Amino acid sequence: MNKKFAAAVSGGAVLMLVLSGCGGDDGNEKADAWAKNVCDKWQPELKKIETANADIKRVATETSKPDEVQKTDSAAFGTMSESYKAMGAAVQGAGVPPVKDGQATQEAAVKGFEATSKGYADLKAKMDALDPKDQTKFAEGLKEVAGGLQAATQGGKDALDKLKAGGLDKSMNSQKGCQVTAPSPTK
Template sequence: MNKKLAAALSGSAVLMLVLSGCGGDDSDQKADAWAKKVCDKWQPELKKIENANADIKRVATESSKPEEVQKTDSAAFATMSESYKAMGNAVQEAGVPPVKDGKGTQDAAVKGFESTSKGYADLKTKMDGLDVKDQGKFAEGLKEVAGGLDAATKGGKDALGKLNSGGLDKAMNSQKGCQVTTQSPAQ
């Protein structure tokens, strides 16, 4: 059961890998400057999300005790919630991006990251409420938590999609702060 949760959670890692594409020859200095403001603030958050996903995968083994899974996953969800909130704040603080409908792009991205932040906070609450004393109830609870991951990550995926479709993809992908290192999935 824990492996299913880990597999579902690794989908959230994919959310961040959207930004790890190759940079292009974007000559738009304003877009690059805006992207740098955002990506410089995103880098530590992306690293925290990557580490939280790694922690979840680490405890997602048959030998992990429910208490350890609960504690680790709860802490990871809290970290992800805080990181996505910080990412939305970075987009807000960077100002309106210099693209067509920049204000709409910014507002949609901030709203999406806030939605994912809330989604992970809700998953943390669910994880904290699981009964670790009853293996059957705990396993059922993990299924519910794993089932909520798509909804939790939808806002962040939509936010990245809006930024990319808004014309910021090349500028953001060329920034080192928006690039994450990919690790081989744990089997």
């Protein structure tokens, strides 16, 4: 339906969770255990997000019918909302990370994931409200939804930045559950 929409979604929907370029081995067993707890719970959510993102990209073609785009995108945004909520819950459930300012790091990360969850829920509601029978209005609505993607994902990006700044990047990078491949951008 709209290649720019697909590009915006693929760039914004899946947050890259490898927090820095290389894995670490700093010998911090407590941080590693905390990261393993979180990353093991994140892995199924990351797979759901990747699948939802792929579904959005699949229907974002010139040949897709508006009702198919609406149904697919709405379901994908709903999945992403639930997944980011679950990611925040995993950080909360893991307890305070064993790093300097651990409680503040945890609280900020949970808040960020909750914000992204809400952002995707809002995008789902906007998508559901579009009228696929009026193609002009539908296309305009898609542009508005695509424009909201950056704001929707900002909380999750902030959460990851907070975890990285808190010193958890090396421990999280060493966990297989937190490693995802970034989708290649589409043009």
